[in-house]
Amino acid sequence: MFSNLSALKRVFAYAAPYRRRFVLSILLAVVLAAMAPIRPLLIQYTINTVIGKGLWNWLVWVTVLQIGILVVETALRFLFGYQTAWLGQTVVRDLRNEVYKKILGLNVRQFDKTPIGTLTTRTINDIESINDIFSEGLIPIIADVLSILAILGAMFYTNWQLTLVCLVPFPILILATYFFKESVNRSFIRVRNAVAALNAFVQEHVSGMSIVHAFAAENYEADKFQKINAEHRQANIRAIFAYSVFFPVVEIILASSTGLLVWYAGVQVMQLPPEKAVGLAGQILSFILLLNLLFRPLRVIADKFNVLQMGMIASERVFKIMDNDDEMPDSGTLTPERFRGEVEFRDVRFGYYQDQPVLKNINFGVEAGKTLALVGNTGSGKTTIISILNRLYEADSGDIRIDGVRIQDYRLHTLRRQIGVVLQDVFLFSGTVLENVTLRNPAISREQVEAAARVMGIHDFILRLPGGYDFQVMERGATLSLGQRQLLSFLRTLLYDPSILIMDEATSSIDPESEALIQLATEQLLKGRTSIVIAHRLSTIRKADSILVLDKGEVREKGSHEELLQLKGAYARLYELQFGQENR
Numbered sequence: 001m002f003s004n005l006s007a008l009k010r011v012f013a014y015a016a017p018y019r020r021r022f023v024l025s026i027l028l029a030v031v032l033a034a035m036a037p038i039r040p041l042l043i044q045y046t047i048n049t050v051i052g053k054g055l056w057n058w059l060v061w062v063t064v065l066q067i068g069i070l071v072v073e074t075a076l077r078f079l080f081g082y083q084t085a086w087l088g089q090t091v092v093r094d095l096r097n098e099v100y101k102k103i104l105g106l107n108v109r110q111f112d113k114t115p116i117g118t119l120t121t122r123t124i125n126d127i128e129s130i131n132d133i134f135s136e137g138l139i140p141i142i143a144d145v146l147s148i149l150a151i152l153g154a155m156f157y158t159n160w161q162l163t164l165v166c167l168v169p170f171p172i173l174i175l176a177t178y179f180f181k182e183s184v185n186r187s188f189i190r191v192r193n194a195v196a197a198l199n200a201f202v203q204e205h206v207s208g209m210s211i212v213h214a215f216a217a218e219n220y221e222a223d224k225f226q227k228i229n230a231e232h233r234q235a236n237i238r239a240i241f242a243y244s245v246f247f248p249v250v251e252i253i254l255a256s257s258t259g260l261l262v263w264y265a266g267v268q269v270m271q272l273p274p275e276k277a278v279g280l281a282g283q284i285l286s287f288i289l290l291l292n293l294l295f296r297p298l299r300v301i302a303d304k305f306n307v308l309q310m311g312m313i314a315s316e317r318v319f320k321i322m323d324n325d326d327e328m329p330d331s332g333t334l335t336p337e338r339f340r341g342e343v344e345f346r347d348v349r350f351g352y353y354q355d356q357p358v359l360k361n362i363n364f365g366v367e368a369g370k371t372l373a374l375v376g377n378t379g380s381g382k383t384t385i386i387s388i389l390n391r392l393y394e395a396d397s398g399d400i401r402i403d404g405v406r407i408q409d410y411r412l413h414t415l416r417r418q419i420g421v422v423l424q425d426v427f428l429f430s431g432t433v434l435e436n437v438t439l440r441n442p443a444i445s446r447e448q449v450e451a452a453a454r455v456m457g458i459h460d461f462i463l464r465l466p467g468g469y470d471f472q473v474m475e476r477g478a479t480l481s482l483g484q485r486q487l488l489s490f491l492r493t494l495l496y497d498p499s500i501l502i503m504d505e506a507t508s509s510i511d512p513e514s515e516a517l518i519q520l521a522t523e524q525l526l527k528g529r530t531s532i533v534i535a536h537r538l539s540t541i542r543k544a545d546s547i548l549v550l551d552k553g554e555v556r557e558k559g560s561h562e563e564l565l566q567l568k569g570a571y572a573r574l575y576e577l578q579f580g581q582e583n584r
Contacts, residue, residue: 035073046282047282250299338418361554372531419501422486547564
């Protein structure tokens with residue numbers, strides 16, 4: 001309960017910049033509550049005084065007054081609904097921007113542990129539920145409570161005995177409201193969990209649909225989806241059942257209150273002289289109208305409490321992301337325009353899990369403008385080295401330096417900006433070729449892109465695409481071949497002009513035509529840059545200035561291609577396996 005209140009307080013802190021709108025919403029709630037009993041009481045006055053005393057000249061004016069009050073009340077209700085919705089959507093906009101910025105700053109290890117669909121649910125669905133706190137939750141609840149109090153006050157003031165008779169069924173309503181609230185609340189929690197599970201499943205399996213098709217696993221995955229979807233359906237049905245029971249119960253209680261009102265008033269009328277019975281007739285009609293006005297908020301107030309509760313639960317989930325402090329520290333102050341490119345690892349140790357080191361006492365150096373090749377079996381730590389060099393992960397111990405300076409002393413943006421990465425699995429976003437290679441950086445013009453593409457020899461290849469540089473690339477580059485995606489990745493890296501270049505299996509599994517273009521592109525990328533190249537194909541790294549052979553997270557051998565062959569060690573064995581004795 002207290003954690004919910006704390007979350008609610010944090011949500012309303014986001015409304016602080018819009019306090020005038022918030023105050024206006026509360027004032028409108030007070031005014032609407034005060035206006036709620038006016039029209040029924042005015043009808044009572046019309047019957048008892050205007051009609052009862054034959055003041056027919058007043059009848060037209062009273063009718064005009066009724067219409068005027070109705071128009072004003074309608075306008076105020078529109079303004080109230082608009083203000084609360086505006087406030088909710090504005091807070092949601094600000095909070096969603098902040099959450100997305102937070103996600104951008106999280107350590108990569110967080111994405112290793114958290115399904116993408118779950119983060120999507122938090123950023124979209126859960127934050128949208130926070131909007132309901134304003135549009136359907138706390139402020140509307142305050143307005144409804146004030147209306148209920150105003151209507152009850154008017155009823156007691158008019159005839160307290162008649163009011164007490166009308167309220168006889170209310171304990172049943174309170175009990176029904178409590179059970180309804182608890183039942184729907186449990187169902188909503190199940191629905192939210194089911195939605196998160198659905199989002200995570202669909203996100204993951206749509207991304208990996210080619211694997212599902214390749215292994216003919218459609219039926220198995222469809223069965224699993226049906227189970228998750230069935231849980232979502234069942235959770236919603238439980239909520240629907242609660243609504244289906246509750247609203248008829250409210251109608252029965254309203255009918256019971258109206259029946260008791262008519263019965264009690266009828267008994268009173270029979271005991272009164274005719275001239276006083278007319279006055280009671282006006283009260284009966286106004287009480288019927290007041291009862292309907294009283295039950296209107298009572299019908300939905302329990303539902304609004306559930307909406308408020310779900311909004312607070314959703315906000316707790318969102319704030320768990322906001323409170324996640326697993327971010328890469330960015331306390332460095334150095335922001336050089338360009339690195340010389342000297343790289344040095346000193347006794348570096350790292351493990352994705354504390355008791356399972358991936359890198360053990362790694363020591364090596366790369367001179368500026370030179371090329372270092374990393375060789376080793378799968379799992380030897382090659383990719384991990386480049387991941388900690390650009391601080392996607394933080395080394396557990398040891399020292400990594402660029403140009404003699406610890407990488408932690410550079411601003412994180414500066415460090416990553418100066419290290420270009422070309423991966424084997426190229427990720428392209430939905431958008432044009434131009435947007436993908438510039439990453440929507442306004443500082444890179446189309447002319448620069450075309451000039452860089454000509455230098456790399458891929459301008460003609462891009463022009464052959466439908467639309468050229470405006471060709472629409474589908475998600476993950478699904479409409480392009482692997483070689484084409486690699487070429488765009490090379491162009492993207494060249495445009496950002498890094499001081500240090502990392503190539504992780506960038507030329508594997510490429511067709512001969514694309515490989516020729518990539519060889520030219522590679523030559524352009526390597527010019528004047530320090531390069532770290534990872535490759536299983538040893539033919540691609542013969543010209544490297546030095547080669548590092550890794551095995552189980554440790555450096556086994558260092559040297560040039562010829563030196564390592566003469567050692568007749570691990571590198572020589574790998575070379576022997578790939579090319580045989582005749583290729584030496």
